[in-house]
Amino acid sequence: MSTARHPTWTCSYRERAVLPNTSSLAAYLLRLIAIKKTNLCLSADVTTTAELLAIAEEVGDSICVLKTHADIVSDFSDRTMKGLRDIARRKHFLIFEDRKFADIGETVQKQYTGGPLRIARWAEITNAHILPGPAIVTALREAAASTIASYNTAVHTEITASPPTDHDDDHDVVPSSTSADPLERLDVSHAPDRKHSVVSISTTISTRTESISPHPRPDIDHDDGADTLALLERLGEAPYLRSLLLLAEMSSEGHLLTGAYTATCVQIARAHRDFVMGFIAQHALNSEPADNFITMSPGVQLPPAGQKDGKKLGDALGQQYNSPRKIVLEQGCDVIIVGRGILKAADRREEAERYRREGWRAYEERVGLLKA
Ligand code: 5BU
Helix, strand or coil, X not given: CCCCCCHHHCCCHHHHCCCCCCCHHHHHHHHHHHHHCCCEEEECCCCCHHXXXXXXXXXXXXXXXXXXXXXXXCCCXXXXXXXXXXXXXXXXXXXXXXXXXXXXXXXXXXHHHCCCCCHHHHCCEEEEXXXXXXHHHHHHHHHHHHHHHHHCCEEEEECCCCCCCCCHHHHCCXXXXXXXXXXXXXXXXXXXXXXXXXXXXXXXXXXXXXXXXXXXXXXXXXXXXXXXHHHHHHHCCCCCCCEEEEECCCCCCCCCCCHHHHXXXXXXXXXXXXXXXXXXXXXCCCXXXXXXXXXXXXXXXXXXXXXXXXXXXXXXXXXXXXXXXXHHHHCCCCEEEECHHHHCCCCHHHHHHHHHHHHHHHHHHHHCCCCC
């Protein structure tokens, strides 16, 4: 499969945000990457909420996506979800739960929306194997749509009020925010001991559906000299939408996601461009003119600072590593996913910056913004 000459290979992230067949969430991510100048995704493989929130806070400025394995977090709860969403909003990154769904449609819908993790509620992106066939995609898309419909509401809270009383402290029900993120909004059921007689809540429900005709954003897409913070402010919060990555290849030694399997994965993605944002793969898979899939690649590590690229890196359990340069420049991938390379560093913030710089440089070289 020759993909090297597909136009997206040399398109900037900004240019790709306005190509046809780009969903709103994909366009948001591409703009976010361009503004923050980072194609780095941190794989936050830690086992407690405290560690997860600490690492998100620590490296949040250097990443475009934070990848989680919620099922390894021993105390995962609403606090984890809310904490993550809060940091994602402040530091501007998307959340990707690496759930690797692989069951029949009926089951994956429940796994995606229910159980203790309620993934669809807090993770913009998740991923799936196509082993069970294409219905896994339609099932997850349907579940995502119903999650959006039930949570993507505009809540207007109004305090009516009651003649002033000498219990003014009881009148402090205020919307926590007008955020697009429902986890951030007022949850009256948790309001402590209110005097309901003096509070009236009115709720307006509006739902948005995913569009694959990107909206131009001249305030972001054209360089008018604004700095990163101003551009992030203009970009605003992530839309309350959901997207899927299909597992088209793995990084581990001897994996079976090859050849015809990978090609089928691409065909299934093309049939669901509104929901499938791209792939987990080791090389870019765009080959038809209409393709603008985002490829995210795990199995990325750098040799220790100061050491040259040398022998092939891996771990003792089948993981195989490539450098950001190989993955982005030579294989045409869009987002590098790094776990232990950053998590085990003495200074994780500095190490995340090192990966960010390497990934960004490889991208600039690929699209011709930097000479080799
Ligand atoms: P590492 O510490 O950088 O090796 O972590 C890699 C992460 O990416 C880890 O969470 C894996 O579950 C995940 N991963 C992977 O390594 N290779 C794959 O092919 C896929 C996911 Br799919």
